[in-house]
Amino acid sequence: GAGVSQSPSNKVTEKGKDVELRCDPISGHTALYWYRQSLGQGLEFLIYFQGNSAPDKSGLPSDRFSAERTGGSVSTLTIQRTQQEDSAVYLCASSRDRGTAYEQYFGPGTRLTVT
Amino acid sequence: AQTVTQSQPEMSVQEAETVTLSCTYDTSENNYYLFWYKQPPSRQMILVIRQEAYKQQNATENRFSVNFQKAAKSFSLKISDSQLGDTAMYFCAFMKRSSSNTGKLIFGQGTTLQVKP
Numbered sequence: 099g100a101g102v103s104q105s106p107s108n109k110v111t112e113k114g115k116d117v118e119l120r121c122d123p124i125s126g127h128t129a130l131y132w133y134r135q136s137l138g139q140g141l142e143f144l145i146y147f148q149g150n151s152a153p154d155k156s157g158l159p160s161d162r163f164s165a166e167r168t169g170g171s172v173s174t175l176t177i178q179r180t181q182q183e184d185s186a187v188y189l190c191a192s193s194r195d196r197g198t199a200y201e202q203y204f205g206p207g208t209r210l211t212v213t
Numbered sequence: 214a215q216t217v218t219q220s221q222p223e224m225s226v227q228e229a230e231t232v233t234l235s236c237t238y239d240t241s242e243n244n245y246y247l248f249w250y251k252q253p254p255s256r257q258m259i260l261v262i263r264q265e266a267y268k269q270q271n272a273t274e275n276r277f278s279v280n281f282q283k284a285a286k287s288f289s290l291k292i293s294d295s296q297l298g299d300t301a302m303y304f305c306a307f308m309k310r311s312s313s314n315t316g317k318l319i320f321g322q323g324t325t326l327q328v329k330p
Contacts, residue, residue: 131316141320154315199316200246204258
């Protein structure tokens with residue numbers, strides 16, 4: 099595709115349910131990033147993938163959050179037992195590789211609302 | 214740890230006028246990047262301009278320019294000839310530059326800019 103795509107665009111879920119958010123990076127981009135944008139915390143880094151290397155999970159807020167990247171392309175961010183404070187916009191970005199991390203292209207985000 | 218501060222939550226400017234958005238940051242690093250991103254209501258973050266810390270010359274992209282003061286750790290964005298399409302939230306961001314760089318962007322709180330006709 100032409101840019102980073104994310105699905106769903108919006109997700110409403112009940113507290114305690116699990117959710118999966120998907121990110122399709124730009125074709126050929128080996129580096130992928132997840133960020134969270136919330137009213138209380140602003141924009142914060144969650145996790146970084148580079149090719150087949152171990153991901154940098156230093157930004158994940160709790161063990162309810164996990165992410166994987168299959169085949170070095172599509173990534174899924176999973177939130178288990180969602181809480182109301184998980185309500186936020188989840189943004190995904192990609193860059194050609196780690197060396198071009200200064201040029202991250204963002205997707206439109208998934209707005210998650212936990213009721 | 215690095216921090217980025219934008220002290221102006223909201224600003225407005227008349228169309229065709231010039232506006233400056235402020236950003237300060239704190240870091241002990243010497244080698245890094247600074248960015249300004251634009252986020253319109255569509256939510257998609259768009260890179261406006263990037264500055265490499267080792268470059269003394271201020272970056273410029275058409276109507277957008279920065280005033281980078283490394284010693285003062287200040288990085289302001291000037292928008293000239295403001296257009297209605299510039300209405301958006303603007304984020305200042307920092308990224309450390311290193312061989313082990315994970316590309317982690319650290320963002321400020323954002324400034325909402327409204328351009329008035």
